[in-house]
Amino acid sequence: MGAPDAPDAAAMIALVKRYFAAVDGEDMAAVLATLSADCRFTVETHGVVLHGHAEISGMFTRLWRSHDAVQHDHFQFVSAPSEGRIAAQFRVVNTLHSGQLVYKSNCNFFTITDGRFSTVAVYMAGENTLDKDS
Numbered sequence: 001m002g003a004p005d006a007p008d009a010a011a012m013i014a015l016v017k018r019y020f021a022a023v024d025g026e027d028m029a030a031v032l033a034t035l036s037a038d039c040r041f042t043v044e045t046h047g048v049v050l051h052g053h054a055e056i057s058g059m060f061t062r063l064w065r066s067h068d069a070v071q072h073d074h075f076q077f078v079s080a081p082s083e084g085r086i087a088a089q090f091r092v093v094n095t096l097h098s099g100q101l102v103y104k105s106n107c108n109f110f111t112i113t114d115g116r117f118s119t120v121a122v123y124m125a126g127e128n129t130l131d132k133d134s
Contacts, residue, residue, distance in 0.1 A: 007112055009079040012086040016110060019117065020072040020090075026064045028057060036116045043122045043130045059130050066129065069095040084112045094129060102126070 007015070015034060022030035032053050035041075041050040041059070050056050063070065074091040092104040104125045111119040122130060 007084070007115070008081050009077075009086075012079045012081060012110075012112060013077050015112065015115075015117070016077070016086060016088050016108075017075070020075075023060065024069075024071050026060075028060060031060060032057065034117055035120070036113060036118045039117055039120065041120045041122075043124060045122070045124050046130075048130060063129055066097075067094050068097055068099070069093075070129075071095075086110050086112070092124075 019031065019034040022028075022034065035053065035056060038052055039056060041056050042048060048059075050059055071093040072090050073093070076089045077086060079086040087107060087109050089105070089107045092106050094102040094104070096102060106125060107123045109119075109121040109123075110117050124130070
């Protein structure tokens, strides 16, 4: 069983929504505020493994530089509060610099430790937009 101070489902969902609002708003400080300093961030479908704020920040900087906008919506959640885990299925709409819209269906699996994500595992449809290197 999880720790007695494990977040409830509503708090877990709020943390996921805060993370994605920060990603969509290109707010690096707010993104990093949701991640532990040693967060392990993987894109499972593309073999990407990142550790810590510096590597994760680089990935988001490249994402934002490569698109006019990114948007995450149409969320569905499955949470396991006693385990500190939550899954989110959602739609991604990436706006390319040409104005073209690219739609994806993704699923992320999060582990929450001490109120922040200690792991993020991304399963992404289509082309990888979360590269480790540019």
